[in-house]
Amino acid sequence: MTVDSSLNYSFGTRAIHVGASVDATTGAVIEPISLSTTFGQSEPSKPLGIYEYSRSANPNRDNFEQAVASLESAKFAVALSSGSATTALIVQSLAVGSHIISGGDVYGGTHRYFTKVANHHGVEASFVENLETDLEATLRPNTRLVWVETPSNPTLKITDIAKVKQILLNHQSKTGNKVILVVDNTFLSPYISNPLKFGADVVVHSVTKYINGHSDVVMGVLATSDSELHDRFRFLQNAIGSIPSPFDSWLAHRGLKTLHLRLRQASYSAQKIAEFLQSKIAHDGSVLHVNYPGLFTHKNYDVVLRQHRDGLGGGMISFRIKGGSKAASVFTSSTKLFTLAESLGGIESLIEVPAIMTHGGIPKEEREANGVFDDLVRISVGIEDTDDLIEDIQQALKKASH
Ligand SMILES: Cc1ncc(COP(=O)(O)O)c(C=O)c1O
Structure with missing residues (x-):
């Protein structure tokens, strides 16, 4: 879902208003929770509105995604059933034989996914202690993705995203190989940092943490301004089915308004x-x-x-x-x-x-x-x-x- 002019407002205004318009039918100021799994059609394959089936899209999820995209200064966002499902989806978008380079000090579940799941699907991961100094030497012709968590967990090391991006751009101009830069921004939330502004291609969050903020929802989200990546992620999400429920999307959206x-x-x-x-x-x-x-x-x-x-x-x-x-x-x-x-x-x-x-x-x-x-x-x-x-x-x- 694209986000537009609302980007001109400051953060707090966008947190409250983007994806939160007054309900056109009832005038409700707070969006209703849309539990319907399916949506009526006037003729075969002619939906009455923009929705057909809620694995593909749901109003509460759409609203939440619009808000996150705006707060991350991204064009698109995709909300998923957990932060871990978000990591899995991104890795599954890579072809067999791809290589990932990750910062060494990442969330344990991310490390587990890279080393115990991705490898079974033909994607290999290398970990480097300091991406700023060691990334260049670790890049391979088949490296397709670099994963950064800043600040790291639990020692709160900081990575210079722009510096990492520059190394990847130099690599691309030398070899012609584009490497996607993904930043896990869970620890800071979009209020404190917007990794896309420093060159990240994709930003991810465990919504379970700051974005929802009330320890009562497990959910994830990714945001990007790259339409090709977004289309691929959206296609995969629909194919895999790793979606958050309407109720969780609604709760997370409510939480985000006070981020x-x-x-x-x-x-x-x-x-x-x-x-x-x-x-x-x-x-x-x-x-x-x-x-x-x-x-x-x-x-x-x-x-x-x-x-x-x-x-x-x-x-x-x-x-x-x-x-x-x-x-x-x-x-x-x-x-x-x-x-x-x-x-x-x-x-x-x-x-x-x-x-x-x-x-x-x-x-x-x-x-x-x-x-x-x-x-x-x-x-x-x-x-x-x-x-x-x-x-x-x-x-x-x-x-x-x-
Ligand atoms: C930095 C970071 N990324 C990703 C995750 C995974 O998120 P979830 O627990 O929502 O699957 C966590 C969970 O603790 C995390 O701390």
């Missing part, structure tokens, strides 16, 4: 919490290291300033706590406002220990090479009041250091 407010608050609190944790390094040594893109000490802070809206760091922080895995366990079991749970990006704050939770499936050596030590704690900062969150962390740190 800018939620992300501003989460980023504000995360910045304060990261600074507090950082101060603990010198103050009492209870914290060993803090990963947060909003800290000016972050290794790629210059890229953050270019690539993120207002240099915002987002709502995700990770840090190493003094006292090893025991301290990490006591700390994460002692917070009262931060719920010990996987996932991220909701209005409520969450906390976890990646080494034994989200990243438990990765061998220790590989994990630690990426900075995921047993004492690493990951925080998803919600939109509760900042002072309450800091106080909660303070009391849990005290418990962990005894």
